[in-house]
Structures are given as structure tokens and as C-alpha cells.
Amino acid sequence: MRRHLPSTQALACFEAAARHQSFTRAAQELALTQGAVSRQVASLESLVGVPLFRRTRHGMELTPAGADYARQVSRQLDALERGTLDLRSRQGQLDSVLIASVPTFATRWLIPRLPGLARLHPQLQVHIEARSRPFLFSEAGFDAALFAGTPEQLRQWAGTRSVLLLAEDVIPVCNPAFLAAGRPLSPTRLAQVPLLQQSTRPEAWRQWFDAQGVQAEAALAGPRYELFSMQVAAAVSGLGVALVPTLLVQQELQSGLLAIACDRPLRGQRAYYLVEPEGLERPAVARLRQWLKDEAAADQAPAMGSAAPSKAQKRSSQ
Structure with missing residues (x-):
């Protein structure tokens, strides 16, 4: 027709x-x-x-x-x-995958590891665009998405299948100047300092204080930032204490730009997933999925809240 x-x-x-x-x-x-x-x-x-x-x-x-x-x-x-x-960019020589990703995870975790993917699969090219919320794959044109969310959010994302990559542990971090004599703060003391908020996770601080058994009246107060990268930058600048995933602040902890404000990490309700549309898949997507699973498995080794680099980070820096 x-x-x-x-x-x-x-x-x-x-x-x-x-x-x-x-x-x-x-x-x-x-x-x-x-x-x-x-x-x-x-x-x-x-x-x-x-x-x-x-x-x-x-x-x-x-x-x-x-x-x-x-x-x-x-x-x-x-x-x-x-x-x-x-x-035009491939000119018939490369296979490519277009993925959506939550921004800070892409810049802090994924992109530093891509040289390893290039060595393993030199014909595979990965294109990345930022997306923070679920979307319709049929309209957006993505092959896959790296998404930070809860199991319930994954169940509500119609027409998709997902693979768990990394659980998310969150920990309070701050500029070292916030700490008297370099000593971490107690949860009670932490409730009295400026708390930096993540606008897409407004209950994060309240959940952390509840887990510590501390009544924090200002748990929802404080400046809000849309991205973790903004929240981290605010913490480095000394604006307050940020509650962030440990895997996203390893560089700042190692360099001394940030310090652990209270050594009480909490297993977050969210995790990082690879999400794909249901149906037939391309071999390039399957190769990317397996590589991501291998990298995520290697990244489980560090202790929670530790500033030591992971095996995957060591490989990517060699």
C-alpha cells in the first residue's frame, strides 16, 4: 500500500x-x-x-x-x-547503540569505563543522552536505558525488561572543613547542619535519619538540586552536607575534596538498572549488556563508604 x-x-x-x-x-x-x-x-x-x-x-x-x-x-x-x-559516522564500519542514562551515573560511572569497552569490542560505538525519568521506547528511539529507580518503578515501566546492575548505598559527605578535627559527625549533630537536598528524591534525608533513629525536624529543609553532580558540587563548595550514592563520589573522597560526614551508609531503596524494550534485540545491545553486568559485578568489591577504588576503576585507569 x-x-x-x-x-x-x-x-x-x-x-x-x-x-x-x-x-x-x-x-x-x-x-x-x-x-x-x-x-x-x-x-x-x-x-x-x-x-x-x-x-x-x-x-x-x-x-x-x-x-x-x-x-x-x-x-x-x-x-x-x-x-x-x-x-554517516559509522560508514558501515561500526555497530552502534543509543542509550539513555541518568546524567551523573553516566559521567561518574559509565563514561570512565568506556575505554575498556572499546578495547573489548572495538566495533561497538555507544551514544549517550541524558534522561532522568521513564519514557516510551517506541517514541524516543533508544536501544536501552540506564535508570536509577525502585522495583515498583520498573514494574510500572510498560513494555520493558530490566537487569539489576548495582544496588545503591548512600552516605553523607561534606567539605572536610565541616568536620572538627577531621572527625565525622554524629547523626544527632548532623541534623543541625545545612542539608543539601536532591529534588527528585525529596524523602532521602528523612529516610536516612529514620534509619538512625534520629528525629530531624529539618530533614526536608535546605537548597534543592536536580542532579547529583550539582549536589556534589555544592558539598565541595561548603554549602552543606549531601546524601549521595557512594559510587558517585569516589573521586572526591580519594582526592580529599569531600569527606564522609557520618560513617553510617544506608542501603537505598533505589538501584541502577539496564532497561530495554521487550521484543527482539540486536547483538550489539546484548554485548553491551554483558559488559555492563561484568563491570557492575567487579564494582561490588569495595566496602560501603570506602574511598578505595574498585577493581573496575583500576582497570579503566590503566
């Missing part, structure tokens, strides 16, 4: 016009005339049979149907662009 698809030129003009809410600015971006953009959008409206824009006193705006279609078109154009760039 013949596909009823609009031209990529019409879609590109519509996406740019929707993003700018202006045919004029869309034409400038695409190096076309305003009339050409207008004709492409008109042809698209004729094909779909639905008005995508409406005139207003101040110019033009998307209709509700146009706004919904613009989101879909933008995602598909991004995926098509990524696929084209991937094919």
Missing part, C-alpha cells in the same frame, strides 16, 4: 514554524522565503485535513491539534536526524 506521508520539507517547515510561532522566523532558520514556508504548511494542512495554525491579533498560534502534532513531528525528526548522523 502507498504510504500517506508528508514530505520531509513540509514537516521541517511546520516544525520550525511551530517552534518559533512565526513563519518569518522559520523561513530565516531554513533559508527559505516566508511564502515557501507558508505553502509547505498549507500543503501539510491539506494532507492531514486539520488546521494546524490559527491567526490571532498578535500573529499566529498553534491549534490544539497542531500543538499535539508538532510534538510528534519534532520527536520523529530528531530520531531521523540521529539515525542519519549515526549512519
Whole structure:
């Protein structure tokens, strides 16, 4: 059957016009005339049979149907662009995998280990984009995701299967200047200092204090940061004490930029998983999964809260 698809030129003009809410600015971006953009959008409206824009006193705006279609078109154009760039970069010589990852885990744990993957599988190329929350694989175009979450969150992520990589132990850390004579603080004393919060885990400090049997009225107070990397930077700068996964602050603990504020690590409710869409898998994804499992297994050796490097870290630094 013949596909009823609009031209990529019409879609590109519509996406740019929707993003700018202006045919004029869309034409400038695409190096076309305003009339050409207008004709492409008109042809698209004729094909779909639905008005995508409406005139207003101040110019033009998307209709509700146009706004919904613009989101879909933008995602598909991004995926098509990524696929084209991937094919051009590989030139038929490499196999590639596109993965989503929680940002700090990617920068602190995954990327430093990628040289080892390159030595083991020189034809495998890994592309990484940041994602902090579940998404639809069918729309996002990822082959897999590295996700930090709870078993319940994994069960609710429809159409996926997952592999547990690393349990998450969290520990309070701070600038060494916070510690009198270099001695860790007691949980009771810790409840009285500024606590740095992670916005995606608002109950983290309360859970830690509950585990210590300490009533902390300010457990939810303190500046909030979206990413662990921001929270770590704030702790290094002396803004307060951060409660972070031990595997994400090994460099700062080893260098002395951070110190353990209270040597009471807690097994977190979350863990790090490799998540994949259900169905057929590519051999490249299977190779990546096995490598991740091997690296995670090697990383289980250090004692909780220890600043000693893991076996996997030693290998990646050699």
C-alpha cells in the first residue's frame, strides 16, 4: 500500500514554524522565503485535513491539534536526524547503540569505563543522552536505558525488561572543613547542619535519619538540586552536607575534596538498572549488556563508604 506521508520539507517547515510561532522566523532558520514556508504548511494542512495554525491579533498560534502534532513531528525528526548522523559516522564500519542514562551515573560511572569497552569490542560505538525519568521506547528511539529507580518503578515501566546492575548505598559527605578535627559527625549533630537536598528524591534525608533513629525536624529543609553532580558540587563548595550514592563520589573522597560526614551508609531503596524494550534485540545491545553486568559485578568489591577504588576503576585507569 502507498504510504500517506508528508514530505520531509513540509514537516521541517511546520516544525520550525511551530517552534518559533512565526513563519518569518522559520523561513530565516531554513533559508527559505516566508511564502515557501507558508505553502509547505498549507500543503501539510491539506494532507492531514486539520488546521494546524490559527491567526490571532498578535500573529499566529498553534491549534490544539497542531500543538499535539508538532510534538510528534519534532520527536520523529530528531530520531531521523540521529539515525542519519549515526549512519554517516559509522560508514558501515561500526555497530552502534543509543542509550539513555541518568546524567551523573553516566559521567561518574559509565563514561570512565568506556575505554575498556572499546578495547573489548572495538566495533561497538555507544551514544549517550541524558534522561532522568521513564519514557516510551517506541517514541524516543533508544536501544536501552540506564535508570536509577525502585522495583515498583520498573514494574510500572510498560513494555520493558530490566537487569539489576548495582544496588545503591548512600552516605553523607561534606567539605572536610565541616568536620572538627577531621572527625565525622554524629547523626544527632548532623541534623543541625545545612542539608543539601536532591529534588527528585525529596524523602532521602528523612529516610536516612529514620534509619538512625534520629528525629530531624529539618530533614526536608535546605537548597534543592536536580542532579547529583550539582549536589556534589555544592558539598565541595561548603554549602552543606549531601546524601549521595557512594559510587558517585569516589573521586572526591580519594582526592580529599569531600569527606564522609557520618560513617553510617544506608542501603537505598533505589538501584541502577539496564532497561530495554521487550521484543527482539540486536547483538550489539546484548554485548553491551554483558559488559555492563561484568563491570557492575567487579564494582561490588569495595566496602560501603570506602574511598578505595574498585577493581573496575583500576582497570579503566590503566
